[in-house]
Amino acid sequence: MSWSNRYLPYVTRIAGDPSDASVLYLGTAYSGLFKSSDAGAHWVDITHGISNPYIDGIAVDPDYPSVLTVVSGGGVFRSVNGGTSWIDLGSRLPKTAIVEAFARSPLDPQRFYAATIGTGGGHALRVVLPQGDANGDTKVDVLDVFDLINALFAGGAAPIGPADVNGDGRVDVADVFYLITYLFASGPPPITAS
Numbered sequence: 001m002s003w004s005n006r007y008l009p010y011v012t013r014i015a016g017d018p019s020d021a022s023v024l025y026l027g028t029a030y031s032g033l034f035k036s037s038d039a040g041a042h043w044v045d046i047t048h049g050i051s052n053p054y055i056d057g058i059a060v061d062p063d064y065p066s067v068l069t070v071v072s073g074g075g076v077f078r079s080v081n082g083g084t085s086w087i088d089l090g091s092r093l094p095k096t097a098i099v100e101a102f103a104r105s106p107l108d109p110q111r112f113y114a115a116t117i118g119t120g121g122g123h124a125l126r127v128v129l130p131q132g133d134a135n136g137d138t139k140v141d142v143l144d145v146f147d148l149i150n151a152l153f154a155g156g157a158a159p160i161g162p163a164d165v166n167g168d169g170r171v172d173v174a175d176v177f178y179l180i181t182y183l184f185a186s187g188p189p190p191i192t193a194s
């Protein structure tokens with residue numbers, strides 16, 4: 001959707017991609033979430049998959065800018081592909097909380113802080129990714145094998161999620177084999193390094 005010469009929805013949040021100044025995200029009250037890839041000249045509705053169009057908070061991951069975590073009236077949602085698709089992480093905040101600010105911890109990629117009114121004070125949320133979830137979409141499946149191979153051998157970005165599936169402290173080709181064996185040959189499940 002382009003809204004030039006149209007009614008501008010009530011904007012609740014705006015966020016930018018720290019690695020690309022032309023990429024912007026805009027949250028609105030009741031009209032959903034929009035993305036611009038040309039510094040605001042055009043906007044695309046990327047709400048599909050977010051169950052409530054009232055956008056309370058947007059956190060663009062400072063280390064992985066294609067990872068978005070969004071709070072809407074329907075709960076917390078995560079995208080690992082810049083808003084193309086969304087994973088419902090469930091409602092992790094008190095129902096009465098109204099989020100005023102939402103950000104990822106600078107130290108822990110899986111921890112988020114929400115400042116709220118309505119229940120007072122702030123809340124910490126933790127998005128726990130299972131071991132082996134290399135692409136950070138909260139599931140362990142063949143997409144993680146592709147993500148790992150891409151990162152290790154095809155110049156792709158480092159895995160978003162915990163990719164040391166054999167628990168030896170390194171992410172390398174042994175993890176690819178371990179994950180394939182687990183997924184397709186009844187091998188042992190990913191090991192969480194202690």
Ligand SMILES: [Ca+2]
Pocket residue numbers: 132133134135136137138139140141143144
């Ligand atoms: Ca995954």
Ligand SMILES: [Ca+2]
Pocket residue numbers: 163164165166167168169170171172174175
């Ligand atoms: Ca390993």
